[in-house]
Amino acid sequence: MVEYLVIGAGPAGLQIGSFLHRAGRDYVILEAESEPASFFREFPRHRVLATDDNSLFDGVPFGRYSKRAFPDADDLVRYLEDFARPLHIRYGTRVSDPAEYRARHVILAIGKKPHVPSIPGIEHADTYASAGTDPTLYARKRVLIIGRGRSAFETADNIAATARLTHTVGRAVQRIVKQGNEFVVAIDGTGELRYDKVIVCAGFRRDTSLDRPDAHVITGDSIKAIRHSARALHRTLEAEHHGVPWPHRKLRNRPDSLAATIASRARQIPEGLADVVVPQGQHAILYDEMPTTERNGFVVTSTQISHYRKNELIAVEHRLHRKPLERFFSQQLAVPCIS
Template structure:
């Protein structure tokens, strides 16, 4: 039997795609190594607190707006499948996520085979994939979707690194670190989460990593250091025996007394090397994708130091047709620039992937709505969407709505298309005949990550800034294309509460931008 789809992994991404396919009555199966869904969250994060926001009280009745502040729920029409029904904590417990995913799988009817340890994936000359399990059972599929997450530790190539403890397996009991000197390799949230848990017991804690520390509140990338984990910085700057080392570990050497000698090349002082002594060394340098399942017939190309598969904007492998990736392993092309690595980002990217699959292989057009032919109606459609959408809000710059003008001047509106896919889709006729089109996104301003938002001098804007031409905060952007080339760009003025509904400040300038471009015979180049 050859299925249309086999999905490997019943984590959030695999279940999200399965729920969409189940709703269509599609021919698919999900294979999961664990005994239930979401087994990743049974052991990670190690200190059992998620850093994904669960804001129960938003003041909004609109479920779409509430999803802007809900980083844990998967997309579903079932009101019982909202994560806020499982926890009221702003940063919930990981065990709550396990319960949630179990219920999501059950209530959506996702067809999952548990206890399947996939050992090998191959692809024949006809393009059919064969997935082999450890017990000798096999599954065949025309399309394969891998949603296994980043399942392997990303361990740096340092002599002696094997002597260190690993974040995913070390003893998290703070008592075992009492009075000790501890070095943690890594400066992401897992490293700081670990340091925070040890501060009451360890004598000295050092975190080490190369380059400048990146803070999420400044970069707007939620994988950078979050405020919930940054107590360690306070203890460092107030001289409480803890320190952040900007440098590179040269090696890890064990001493006769059981401790470690670690030479560190400090970047602030021209790579001067100093040897430091520690009782414990922990590696918390992140995770990577495991590509060992694939044989030579379908080995996917990798990127970012081989941490992620190289994919197209819709999650297809760049070198293996029909092989797709869903979830956090879709983040390679937008690594550290978007939310694709997290549930509140990839749930929308998976929906876009699902729509692409239905279009490519089952003849279902990307859903569009008719707008009419009047620029005022077009402006209303854009304003209505940017004031409500959670997808463009969460996947800023990655997903965009598309305002499509047919040769006869009629307008249609497509939602949540991967921005890197829009031009190819228009060229290939995926939206039918198109004369020109506008891509609507929510974005932060240029160099937003270099501006300290708490520096009032940096916040003094020129009149041009105030009018939205160089807004630093999240705001709508409309880029127009004619004959495949750029034909204008408009930034809607940013707003403190993200309500772009002023006739004078928001709608009228947008209407003025759109009106000359919505004339079928017009060619606007600026």
């Protein structure tokens, strides 16, 4: 029996594992491969990271591993290897059903896999995971790249200097027909075009193969989003199962004080999370980066502030600047606006 079973030793699994480790909880991380960070050993295919924030909470600053504006993916792998060393990880353990393990809480951190859209004839195309990365393979060829995200433009940039032409399209592809060595592609609004190569770079989707109703899931579109999600989950588990209060601070319960704090905080709140402000007499309590299921007091996301009373929506303000917020709080708190 283990208290916390974490499946996956990528950024999400390592991050939640670090929180559990420092809190002194009983946990184990199971990883199918023989090393951590298996996703980043394969992706991105051209081994250059975007200018994302590639450090984890309370870890060694990533700047110690690379100071390049576009770091090499192998630098991130080294970083994650070092981050994983003190954690309790069991490698070479592939999980087909979490129910086979005795655990009070299951946390799924198994990451994503390449997405292949449902287009007739898509099976004839190469994928982001299988297409060759040597630009000379595409010399004087007509290449269609299906996708409009990071992986698509990374691939297009890699072959642009050698390919005869490169087209990138999003959801407009209707079907793909293989005729000899050519691909005939029907594109909505354009008609049929012929290519020598078709590469599907349609991004990634979360692996849902191990999902179960009682499991917790950590996900995100970037390492930054993942680490915020992991921290919110850890705080939730600590509050619900170990009696550890959610981190909070006191503010003066006045429109000017609340508006100044919220105007500054709104730009920092990650997608999918919210700051919650609960008035209590002369003070207000600010709980930062909670799950957006909280429905009490003022719920602040990066795009709006909503006022709830006993789960009932009272008012919404989308202008998260100091003066509009001050007027909003004045109305909601029913006190004069302080000039």
